Amino acid sequence: MRLRIDIVTLFPEAIRSYLATSILGVAQKKGLVKIKLHNLRWFTSDRYRTVDDYPFGGGPGMVLKPEPIFRAVQFIKDFTESEPKVLITSPGGKILTQDKARELSQKKHLLIICGRYQGIDERVVELCQGEEISIGNYVLSGGELPALVITEATVRLIPGVLGDEESLCYDSFAEEDLLGPPQYTRPRIFRGIQVPEILTSGNHRLIEEWRREQAEEKTKKLRPELFGVVKKKEE
Numbered sequence: 001m002r003l004r005i006d007i008v009t010l011f012p013e014a015i016r017s018y019l020a021t022s023i024l025g026v027a028q029k030k031g032l033v034k035i036k037l038h039n040l041r042w043f044t045s046d047r048y049r050t051v052d053d054y055p056f057g058g059g060p061g062m063v064l065k066p067e068p069i070f071r072a073v074q075f076i077k078d079f080t081e082s083e084p085k086v087l088i089t090s091p092g093g094k095i096l097t098q099d100k101a102r103e104l105s106q107k108k109h110l111l112i113i114c115g116r117y118q119g120i121d122e123r124v125v126e127l128c129q130g131e132e133i134s135i136g137n138y139v140l141s142g143g144e145l146p147a148l149v150i151t152e153a154t155v156r157l158i159p160g161v162l163g164d165e166e167s168l169c170y171d172s173f174a175e176e177d178l179l180g181p182p183q184y185t186r187p188r189i190f191r192g193i194q195v196p197e198i199l200t201s202g203n204h205r206l207i208e209e210w211r212r213e214q215a216e217e218k219t220k221k222l223r224p225e226l227f228g229v230v231k232k233k234e235e
Helices: 014-021 024-028 064-078 098-104 120-126 144-155 166-170 204-222 225-234
Strands: 003-009 033-037 085-095 111-113 133-134
Touching: 003 014, 003 144, 014 024, 014 033, 014 144, 024 033, 024 064, 024 144, 033 064, 064 111, 064 120, 085 098, 085 144, 098 144, 111 144, 133 144, 204 225
Parallel strands: 003 033, 003 111, 085 111, 085 133
Antiparallel strands: none
């Protein structure tokens, strides 16, 4: 097993089925990754399984209490006898990037805490030495979808997970900060639009040059802020 991922969530049923399908399912069947879900309510101590409370200082919404989360983290650490990299899903965290996913894929154990409501008690971040991470500048109702995004972005980079690892070379952000080049498949002509002739030429050197040029043009058009980063690195 290359990587273990533990996910602490209030709604394990919301993500369980996805974990069993596609790339994540294949990775687990191959024994390359082990993914375990933990219901946060298992780690409460009162008869009502309370996981949230009103925020100090007033304000709308509820905040996840620190005790159940801390117990969950300690249980996982004790059970696995390891010190996992703790990630906390939060819109206030650093944006997940391909470089970050690549870094996480090198770890042996990740523990992802799914945020919910107005967030989690800030003391959890400090006590668990958690790194807050976001998948974009917007707000979701909970951290289950971000946890899945983090998991898939990380797992697919583990050697042996993908059937054709060469396909990673053509992913967006695989090279520097460029988007992936345009891709085509059969038929050669579809509704009057023909596949670029260079792709059927058999000249691999020219094809690679064309793909690089197209990746730059696509990035410049769709993500100009990324293209600026690429040009600065070249200079």
